[in-house]
Structures are given as C-alpha cells and as structure tokens.
Amino acid sequence: LSLLFTVQAVFAQNYDESKVGSYQLPELLVTESGETISTTEQWEKIRRPEILKLFEDNVYGQVPKDFDDIQFEITKHDKKAMGGKTTLKEVAVTVTRNQKSVTMNLIVFTPNKAKKPVPMFLVINHRGLKTMDVTRQNKDGFWSAEEVIDAGYGISGFDVIDVSPDDKVKFKNGILEQLYPEQLQMENGMRGLGAWGWGASRAIDYFENDKSVDATKIISVGHSRGGKSSLWFGAQDKRVAITISNESGNSGAALSRRIFGETVERITKNFPYWFCPNYQKFAGKEDELPVDQHMLLALIAPRAVYVASAAEDLWADPKGQYLALTEAQPAFSLYGIKNCLPTEMPAVNQQVICPHMSFHNREGKHNMTPYDWQQFIQFANKYFSVL
C-alpha cells in the first residue's frame, strides 16, 4: 500500500480547483532585510536586484554577459521574399569567448511596405527550423509570419538548437560547453532556458545594427518552454519592450505554490537541464522557494508583459498564470501604472489590455496559433501607440 501511495504522490497532478490549498506568496515589495519598498528607486536599487539574484541562484541560473567578440554575417538577403512583400535576411551571429566560437542563425523578415525602422517580434523557437520556413511553403501558425508582416511588424527567430539543444544530454553542445564551460560546474550556473535567452540577447545585439529594425521596440515571444525562457530573458534584458509568454505554465508564468497541473517536482525530474541544479532542492517543496512566479513577471516592470493561456491547457494552469499577473501589479504601480486587471480571470477568448499588461485564455489546446498572434499584434499596436 505504501508503494501505491508513493507512486500516486509522484504521478498524480491536481486539476481540481477545489483542491488548491491555501498558500502564502513571498512578499514582492519587502526586502530580505524586512524593509518595505515604496519607490521605484528602492525597487531598482534594492528589491529588483535581490529578486533577480534569487531567480538566478534558485531557479534558472546566472546568465553570463561577457564575451570577446560578436560578428554578424548576412548569409542570405532576399528583397522579394514571401511573394515580394518582405525582405528576408538570414544572419549568422558568431560569438567568441576564450578563442572558442558559437554561431547562431537568425531569420529576419521585415515588411517592404511599412515605414522603417519597424518593431520586431523575436521568437525563441524550440520547434525546429521547419516552423520558420523561409520559403513560406510551410506556413506554420506557430510562427504566423504573414499576419505579423501584414500588420507592419518584422518577425524573426532562431532555433534554440544553435545555442543549447533541447535535450537532457546534448544541451551542453552549444554555448555551455564552448563558451561558458565554468557554468556547468556551478549549482547556480546557466542551463537551457537561460542559454536560449542569452541567444535572444545576441539577436538584439544584431538588431541594434540593422537600420530597418527599431531595436527599442523588440517583442520577445516564446511558447511553453520557450515562454519560460522568454520571461526570464525579458526580466533581465531591458532592451525588450514587450515580453510575451504563451502557455509557459510551471516555472514560467504560473504560480508554483498552487500545485495545479505541472509541479516543480515533475518539471525538475523530466527537464532538469532547463534549470540550475539548485532548483531540484525545491521538488515537492514549493513553499520553501524564496520566490514565486509573480516575482518574475514583476521584474519586467515598467515594460510590458503579456501572459497567454489556453483553456484546455490545464497542465500550464491558466488561472495560476492569471493570478501571477495580478500579483505582479504592485511593481507596476510603483511606476504610476494603474492596477486595472479584473480580479476574476477573464472569460475564454476575452483579451484584457491593462495597458502595460495583457492576458487572454484562448479556447482549445496547448499550442501557439494565429489567434494568439492576432492578440499579440493588437496589444503591441495599442502599447506602442501610447508609449
């Protein structure tokens, strides 16, 4: 019998709202020494760095910023791509540190008709190159390039395999082994999700050198594991104007302490290579985490954050994602941004724009679809028009 209980404890996950127990979130605006934060200055000087460090040390690991050299080589330039309406650039971004190099291939489409420079969607893509088919023969809604281009935005992306393969064993075969091997020795060292965000930062380094792109209007997008990475990236790299998490769920936008759907125990067991080794200590011990995921969303303030969910994607806990967003509001308030998210999670297919925060819970399953992209575009249009 006891064996049966153990098996259940490991494999059962809760999908029943009435079974979500009471929990206490770590204080967002109280420092480790007990001081209450009430100004942006205190937030930026004391509490924000504290929270960043807590995520580094306990969840995602550090993200190194140093390297010796970065080169951008345009390997393909087609001014009449996508039936003539866009310019395609394929860019080999080569980063060197201690005489070793890694190359990441960035795919960039900019609309020919729109006034330059254009705002740019940047996708942290874990679904492979076919998803971002440059010939556009395969139009995958996951990377809704046509819709984005028609709206006057650029769309770009890179395959995470170039920086850190999404694999338990091979994740080292990129920047970890080549550029930052010391991270692999550290309990709070960078792993997969951090490495992907590092790649996204190098993409922005390129955009700052491309005159057709407005590098002050970068919109980071990731789905699921890519969404977790997008949030950690947007939290750290202040060059990101809008950070979008699509169905990032556990260790992304969802509150861990709800223990609804995926748990820290499950994720660290199945995907240990996404996180720093220290995160394993919190398997089954969410209450002992010095952070919860609302604090990750708060780090993005006062820049914009978008949390998207899907109603049938209970594994990613739509309600837990919405609650995290509402719990992040006090950090935005410090900047004079109104708390205007409704207390109750909005109905399915109802987008809320608040205006630095946005949320929707699409009908249907776990995926990123043209519907999601339409909402992202709508939000970006609104956000950039008032900035």
Ligand code: GCU
């Ligand atoms: C798994 C994993 C999730 C992740 C998802 C995805 O389901 O448990 O944490 O978000 O894969 O990336 O699609």
